[in-house]
Amino acid sequence: MKQFHPLTIERIERETSDSVRIALAVPAEFESDYEFLPGQHLPFEVSIDGKKLRRTYSICSGVDERPLEIGIRVQPGGAFSEYAASQLSVGDTLDAMPPAGHFHVNLEKGNARDYLGFAAGSGITPLLSMIRSVLETEPNSRFVLFYGNRKQATTMFIDDLYGLKNRYPERLQLHFVFSREDQEFPIAAGRLDADKVRELYEHFCKGLEPAEAFVCGPDTMIRTVTETLVELGMDEGHVHSERFGVPREAAKARAAAAEKAADHAAVTIIMDGHKKSFEMRRDDDNIVDAAADNGIDLPYSCKGGVCATCRCHVREGEVTMATNYGLEPWEVEAGFVLACQSRPVSDFILLDYDKT
Ligand code: FES
Incomplete structure (x- = not known):
């Protein structure tokens, strides 16, 4: 672990x-x-x-x-x-803990790619790392950032972004959008909703062939930007996203799932090559909390289905996941789950934390 x-x-x-x-x-x-x-x-x-x-x-x-x-x-x-x-x-x-998460760029020195980034508020933080890394490591790649905020004064890392623009004027495009401040150009005013994304894309992405887009912000913004980019012709598999905060739906989905019938299931955990077992009620909130009640410390962070710190593989048995914002479709297909969102369906489950 x-x-x-x-x-x-x-x-x-x-x-x-x-x-x-x-x-x-x-x-x-x-x-x-x-x-x-x-x-x-x-x-x-x-x-x-x-x-x-x-x-x-x-x-x-x-x-x-x-x-x-x-x-x-x-x-x-x-x-x-x-x-x-x-x-x-x-x-x-x-x-x-050491770094984690699937929302990342795979850097290749020889790449000559156009990347798009859409950030709202503090969603800029992972994108700033991507922009810095791409510009430094891939000398033939370009990055276009669309960054939504209420006001300039509360825009995080604005000086860092202008610094990068000065350093890489040909390869970085910065486009700020403010929702609570009048702007000289109407295109820079408003929110990153579907119309705005379309307008920005048509205006600033002419001639580009975006290889990948990275979107970070609240849940509704992510859905809107992703759907609009797909409408505009991007392959959905090339639009990556990360939510910040715990979406309200996550709490609701957990509460709905909690209404299911109660009785017990046996849970065995494999971690660092060791096995530990405990029993939990099927209507316990989730495996992470049930394990903690039994003195077993499992990895977690957000407990909202977002960060994937609690990711593990179901080797035997079946679990139900209330919500999932942290796993890619292939991971779910391969049997990975988020333990903070999961509870047992079968009488016995075997969870493997060592499988990657
Ligand atoms: S702890 Fe973040 S997804 Fe489970």
């Missing part, structure tokens, strides 16, 4: 009035564990008032840049983000 390691805060700065950026140094002995693909995230754990909280934040550094940087938007009432913004200082440590 991937372990948490303490990363030391080298820098912590206000990014905007409602966000911070944190630079984290990885201990020398674990450096290779924290190599990452651009777009991946780090699962974090903190203890606040004796309660453990886990969250995932995307790495926004380029693949070869160290320390690792993350950006955190402070959510009102968000225990983790408020803690990060108000309690952490240089020299403190944050416990983080």
